[in-house]
């Protein structure tokens with residue numbers, strides 16, 4: 001469990017990282033207890049396997065030319081699954097673009113994600129995730145939206161927290177700093193989750209900041225902050241659960257630096273061999289979040305790895321069927337280009353749309 | 368001479384200027400070790416050192432604002448915005464300072480810097496990776512805005528931009544980065560900023576375009592030729608300061624104008640060009656100057672891009688309508 005005393009013990013200024021498990025899944029904190037039931041823990045591991053399988057399949061769809069650019073999640077799933085367990089239906093999720101498991105937990109359908117990365121705006125509708133913003137590509141810009149949502153929750157007297165995500169690279173943008181400062185000055189319930197996966201495309205963290213860690217950045221704004229092992233599901237869950245309670249009770253922001261590693265490419269158009277070593281990749285592979293959670297569950301006799309193959313085979317079938325749904329989605333229509341620019345389409349836009357349609361209707365004209 | 372695509376021609380121009388002028392530095396996101404996401408700065412860090420070609424933190428306002436400081440102190444920074452859609456965080460620096468410093472200080476300080484931006488659609492990209500933001504820059508007094516359409520022009524215009532005493536926005540039509548190969552001189556040459564080029568001579572109609580649209584218009588010209596229509600094509604190459612003379616001379620001859628831009632229509636470059644045409648060649652006009660542009664919509668994600676992107680048949684259709692007017 002993570003509480004105020006723990007927060008006090010893990011001071012970012014001392015560069016201390018909160019960790020529950022070692023790399024072999026052994027609990028290293030004396031008398032530690034989880035806030036999750038055994039069923040929850042097993043389900044978390046299954047969710048993690050699901051995210052990982054869906055992610056791998058997304059990459060292979062992309063390779064087959066059935067989807068465009070896609071940002072892989074491999075290695076960062078513990079953060080996403082722990083988020084999914086903590087974020088409640090009334091809370092807001094404000095994504096960047098690399099939090100697949102958290103989106104799914106919030107109610108996003110996999111076929112919507114596939115549709116989005118196939119290149120259709122309808123994939124951003126998230127029909128079953130009312131309190132989730134769309135993917136935000138302009139780095140760190142979304143954190144200000146998170147602060148605005150948190151202000152609104154407080155203003156309306158709703159007991160709801162906002163979870164805003166950003167990467168390590170994103171902490172260099174001005175918007176990141178403005179968001180922290182606004183949140184602190186306005187006393188609003190927002191949890192900033194910084195997924196420090198060590199790289200911003202090819203640029204390593206040491207070229208991004210001279211801070212010892214990214215949790216430190218919260219302190220200057222008087223935002224309570226902690227550095228956590230992002231590959232340790234148990235630690236991530238502890239901290240996120242604490243953060244949610246903390247921001248709601250205190251109406252204050254909270255910052256989590258989740259230290260992790262992007263084991264895959266930045267996106268499917270990227271080649272990481274250009275900028276990092278095999279040794280480094282192997283080092284982080286040993287800290288993989290799935291293996292650690294699995295070891296923990298096995299040691300508690302909650303899981304038998306023999307069951308995994310069949311489970312994953314079932315996931316693959318389901319994932320394929322979700323991809324089929326995305327592929328069977330109605331063709332992109334001209335109205336899809338124009339129809340959502342304004343509540344009411346201005347005459348000038350109608351004119352432009354009709355002009356195009358008239359051209360397409362022309363007989364004999366080469367198209 | 369060496370056969371190069373546009374990426375190689377720009378790399379070559381950067382390499383040449385880095386070699387020739389110690390004041391030139393090149394920086395931005397992923398431009399160092401990675402050599403840029405489009406590989407435009409590939410090999411330059413190894414050759415010129417990490418003190419001159421380097422990665423910056425991920426912050427476009429920071430990149431543009433620091434470049435101003437360097438430029439004021441006599442350096443020649445060439446900065447990269449990774450994609451068109453990511454120049455926006457830098458707009459405050461560009462509009463409020465970069466474009467105005469000379470005027471504000473009555474010439475005491477100038478800002479000789481180049482902002483390179485891969486731009487435009489047609490590459491099946493995620494959102495914010497396909498924008499055509501040239502109007503914002505053309506509309507900002509104090510900037511020059513250059514857009515090459517060939518490897519040869521890319522190198523010559525880049526060198527001119529780096530040597531220019533004022534800030535230059537250098538937009539790179541990424542869709543044709545590797546689509547056109549051409550003989551490019553290995554030595555230094557520059558192309559005058561502010562001068563358009565007639566890339567196809569013709570009698571019946573003038574088409575004005577720039578960047579990736581040049582190639583599309585050229586394909587439309589082939590269709591027109593089959594129908595006996597002779598098209599004069601002007602590649603603007605610089606959208607500000609704009610070359611009135613070339614537009615006027617061509618219109619005096621053809622009397623008909625079509626402007627083709629990928630950028631959205633309203634308040635865009637096409638409107639500017641058409642205004643100039645009516646001011647300069649009103650009495651020669653035989654048909655209403657017309658524009659074929661992107662829609663006034665967000666450029667769609669890949670599955671919808673086919674509607675937005677201008678095709679040779681659509682361009683030809685407008686050409687034919689104007690000639691038959």
Ligand SMILES: Cc1ncc(C[n+]2csc(CCOP(=O)(O)OP(=O)(O)O)c2C)c(N)n1
Nearest residue numbers: 098137138139167168169170199200201453
């Ligand atoms: C404002 C802005 N600038 C540049 C980019 C291009 N870009 C996309 S992802 C990325 C790196 C992001 O790094 P980080 O914040 O660490 O997130 P990660 O990709 O590692 O999850 C960059 C530079 C962008 N999307 N937005």
Ligand SMILES: [Mg+2]
Nearest residue numbers: 167168199200
């Ligand atoms: Mg990162």
